[in-house]
Amino acid sequence: MKEVALKELLYKIADDQLILGHRNSEWTGFGPLLEEDIAFSSMAQDKVGQSYALYQLLNQLGEQEPDTVAFMRNAQQFHNCQLVELPNGEYDFSLIRHFLFDTAEAIRFDLLSQSSYQPLADLAKKIKGELQYHTLHANTLIKKLGSATPESIGRLQNSLDIALPYALGIFEPSPFESSIIAEGFFAGEAELQKQWILKVDALLAQTQLKPISWPTVKAIYGGRNGQHTEHLQPLLDEMSEVFKIDPTAEW
Amino acid sequence: MKSLDPRVNRLPTLSREITTKVPLDQLGTYEVFVQAKENKPFQHEGIVHASDIELAFVLAKETFTRRFTCVSIFVTDTRDVYVSALTEGTVNAYDTLPPYTPNANNILENYLIFHLLKRGKQHVLAGKVTASTPQEAMLKGKENLQDGKPVFNVWAIRESAIRHTQPEEMVLWKTLPDKKYRDASDYKAGDKLTRFLAQRKNEIL
Numbered sequence: 035m036k037e038v039a040l041k042e043l044l045y046k047i048a049d050d051q052l053i054l055g056h057r058n059s060e061w062t063g064f065g066p067l068l069e070e071d072i073a074f075s076s077m078a079q080d081k082v083g084q085s086y087a088l089y090q091l092l093n094q095l096g097e098q099e100p101d102t103v104a105f106m107r108n109a110q111q112f113h114n115c116q117l118v119e120l121p122n123g124e125y126d127f128s129l130i131r132h133f134l135f136d137t138a139e140a141i142r143f144d145l146l147s148q149s150s151y152q153p154l155a156d157l158a159k160k161i162k163g164e165l166q167y168h169t170l171h172a173n174t175l176i177k178k179l180g181s182a183t184p185e186s187i188g189r190l191q192n193s194l195d196i197a198l199p200y201a202l203g204i205f206e207p208s209p210f211e212s213s214i215i216a217e218g219f220f221a222g223e224a225e226l227q228k229q230w231i232l233k234v235d236a237l238l239a240q241t242q243l244k245p246i247s248w249p250t251v252k253a254i255y256g257g258r259n260g261q262h263t264e265h266l267q268p269l270l271d272e273m274s275e276v277f278k279i280d281p282t283a284e285w
Numbered sequence: 286m287k288s289l290d291p292r293v294n295r296l297p298t299l300s301r302e303i304t305t306k307v308p309l310d311q312l313g314t315y316e317v318f319v320q321a322k323e324n325k326p327f328q329h330e331g332i333v334h335a336s337d338i339e340l341a342f343v344l345a346k347e348t349f350t351r352r353f354t355c356v357s358i359f360v361t362d363t364r365d366v367y368v369s370a371l372t373e374g375t376v377n378a379y380d381t382l383p384p385y386t387p388n389a390n391n392i393l394e395n396y397l398i399f400h401l402l403k404r405g406k407q408h409v410l411a412g413k414v415t416a417s418t419p420q421e422a423m424l425k426g427k428e429n430l431q432d433g434k435p436v437f438n439v440w441a442i443r444e445s446a447i448r449h450t451q452p453e454e455m456v457l458w459k460t461l462p463d464k465k466y467r468d469a470s471d472y473k474a475g476d477k478l479t480r481f482l483a484q485r486k487n488e489i490l
Contacts, residue, residue: 171343
């Protein structure tokens with residue numbers, strides 16, 4: 035029971051990182067300016083690297099090899115929230131998602147640095163700098179573009195309105211929530227959501243974006259349970275296309 | 286035409302309408318300085334485009350410190366970098382500075398002085414001086430920061446115009462040494478190719 039709960043926790047964090055890492059990498063070569071293209075691609079690479087570290091932990095707990103887990107599952111076997119699988123859209127949507135997701139991810143790993151599962155606590159401490167950069171990047175751009183021109187503010191507002199219900203899906207409770215908290219693996223999704231709302235509100239208050247009326251935002255759940263949008267399977271097909279030509283090939 | 290690159294296929298189709306040329310919409314430039322290791326001087330690495338100094342700092346981090354070791358960076362607006370004449374051979378750029386009469390009423394500020402010691406290399410931080418103008422700062426550098434070798438170009442930057450790495454930001458580069466996957470050499474492609482070719486040769490024989 036204990037181990038099932040831990041694995042479920044690790045899978046959903048890893049799957050979030052892998053899928054968003056892959057999504058964000060779709061911007062490589064197409065970013066709005068060269069420097070931003072490099073930064074966004076680098077952060078995408080960080081995310082894939084973080085998912086790899088988590089899949090390695092799962093492998094140590096008896097799960098299959100990281101490559102097998104990453105490339106050979108179908109959409110129903112993925113535990114990522116739906117937010118991360120949505121298409122990139124235009125840059126405003128990608129930026130808003132980056133801000134909403136990475137704010138949560140930084141708090142999540144900050145809480146995980148206290149995890150009773152030591153390898154996870156160690157990983158959380160190790161990648162602190164990467165996550166700090168991701169939130170610095172997101173906050174800087176949202177603050178800037180959220181107060182710049184009517185077009186930039188309008189675009190971000192529109193994307194924010196679309197992304198918010200999916201963003202609340204990050205915190206979909208696990209069936210093992212009480213066990214995860216009782217074992218000290220993680221402080222729990224409710225605690226994470228509480229801290230996340232404070233951070234999101236504080237940052238938006240420094241922009242001309244509208245304050246969020248949280249009771250009116252209805253969370254879109256299902257991703258943690260393998261229910262995904264039509265967008266995930268094509269992403270997985272593309273991501274695993276080369277791997278599946280020869281799964282035993284050495285890279 | 287369908288591209289083999291799925292990212293290209295996702296691009297919106299271009300308009301075929303004939304319109305006037307759009308004027309350049311270019312952001313300003315910021316100079317990026319990198320400190321590779323503790324106790325090593327900062328040196329100029331390059332330039333980023335950004336809308337303000339804070340974004341310049343953010344973009345500079347990934348543009349210039351993705352691969353090689355780094356403990357700290359700083360950025361400054363290109364317009365805040367004061368430059369001397371560029372010399373060569375045995376001519377010292379410091380000797381080309383125009384004379385300067387200090388004004389006692391001027392406010393003193395800290396300036397960072399950078400030297401170009403080899404043409405084609407980067408400007409390296411030589412030290413800090415207190416002065417009221419960039420020109421005075423360079424003259425103070427001439428007095429205090431030279432070590433005999435000719436300096437081919439001098440830069441002076443007001444310290445207050447610099448966005449430094451804050452102590453709590455030093456953690457940004459912590460996992461850099463682990464990111465071997467960013468180095469082409471980590472994939473040992475040459476070794477793999479040699480092995481593959483040897484194998485092929487055996488198969489043909």
